[in-house]
Amino acid sequence: MHQESEGMSMNFWSENLPKFGQMFGAIAIFFAVLLAIFFIAGKANGRTARPIAIVVFLGPALLLLIFGLFGPAVKTLLYSFKDSYGQKWVGFHNYHWLFTNQQMRQVLVNTILWFAITPIATTALGLFLAVMLDRMKRESIPKSLLFMPMAISFVGASIIWQFVYNFANPGDPQTGLLSAIVLKLGGHPANWILNGPLNNFLLMIIFVWVETGFAMVILSAAIKAVPADIVEASALDGASGWKQFRGVTFPMVRGTFIVVFATMVVTCLKLFDIVRTVTGGNFGTSVLSNEMYSEIFVRFEQGKGSAMAIVLFLMVTPILVYNVYNLRRERAIR
């Protein structure tokens, strides 16, 4: 027995040590190449120095972005007009399928539900907490605990919440927190995850749980930045509580509120892990980002998957336009 476990540990190291070798090797090569290029390019002087510097500094990033994001985006656009194998042009067939197929209707409705509920719920709750934190003492402990889910992966969060939603057959002891609470209140626990459309909202709760801390931290910083004399002046005028919030605080943090909201919309639409881990998109809970993955990697329907990607992209485009507009204005002021 002892020998066997020793043999296993030998095996373990012979399998896993080379991984570290690969890692350190890759890092070493990366920096060696970088330093060599810097050294050679740094020798250049006169009129060539500037263009060479631009190419060396910007080249790697641009190459990676073109091959990693821009090129694929264009390619996906083309594929969305082709058949499953990317061979024949099929016009708007994939889009037509996406918007008329019975099963897809459920996916689209779910996506829109997520889109309509989670960003505003997360941002509003984050704002509420930020305002309340601003009015209490010793805020650092609750702040850390509220922010903690940000560090937990969506997979981890899914397991945490599946345990809350766990359901045992009637008669067996209910070990899931939600079932136990419902039972205590005199209700009948159900198999939460399987029952639509409620299960969609249970999945959204996981998202809100993860992302609220992010919204809170950023809005909290914005509220702290509201000049004290403005708050003071409004207090002297007799404004307090809700009135002060509506008249002074909120207008001052509106910009940040919108930025956080926009970030939440993008995160929500790209969301993949929660649905994937908890239900795998079954039981009427699938959303576009999950369905896209299934189409491409499970059913090998490249055309349809690409069309979904484009629809998703179009849904977030208004936010992109808004963000770029804001950024340009901000830089113009600077």
Added chain:
Amino acid sequence: MKPSKRQSRKAAKIADHNPGRKLFGSRVATISVWIVTFIWTVPTFGILVTSFRTKTDIVNSGWWSAFTHPHFTLSNYHAVIFGTADSGLQNGVLPFFINSFVITIPAVIFPIAIATMAAYCLAWVKFRGSDALFFFIFALQIVPIQMSLIPLLQLFTGGVHIGTIRIIPPLGIAGKFAGIWLPHTMFALPLAIYLLHNFISALPKDLMEAAYVDGASHFTVFRRIVLPLSIPAIAAFAIFQFLWVWNDLLVALSFSGGTQGIFPINAKLSAMVGAWGAHWEYLTAGAFITIAVPLVVFFSLQRYFVRGLLAGSVK
């Protein structure tokens, strides 16, 4: 930067004495915050407690009853870490834990190096169109990663062709660690360049100009001035990226080429959810092992992390 911070802290102190802010019952605020905090913490706490309970206990009573009948064990962690036949993991999760580090560390270092260079160039080596380029990069943040999966996989396995002419040969890194580092590096660049550009463009102009006048090349300025001064921003983004890569599922699933040999622990855990459906003792212990590293990173470096997040959104 520093005096303004001190000022704001002073301002916050003044606000504390301000009756208007206090009037709206600081007690109500305190209580409501603590109620939400309690609700927010209970689910995580529940699996932490469960991971130390025996299988029979978990099935027969809720985790909250562990407080009235304390009975804890480390055997779940032992089974998950070292593996048993029953847990479906012969060698335990350690190989996947190692994979996570091997994937994450280069996937943090590479994009930071490349993004810092690009951010310096866009901020200080201005050229015609550099602003437009900055907006273009910023805009790429919005491309859903799912869009890139197929084209990137094709690049890795088939290279790039225009017509029948091969421009780039197959990279042959699908299913290897490099095949995961590269996509992570690519996907991190827009946000990294944006955040670092915000910081680097705000470096003191006099300092940079003095160096140029002294005849320093861009490479010298970058190494001697920009890099050392950007450490706070780089650290902030490093934490952000570390959490992102460690917690990622999509990239790991797509680019591991189905070989679980290079799965990070998060992907492995996700794969085991199905297999462990009824084994809450393994699932909870496995989940806690997976989230332990990011939690440690998060709590020890929280301050820098928050600063990094704020760099892009609050002025």
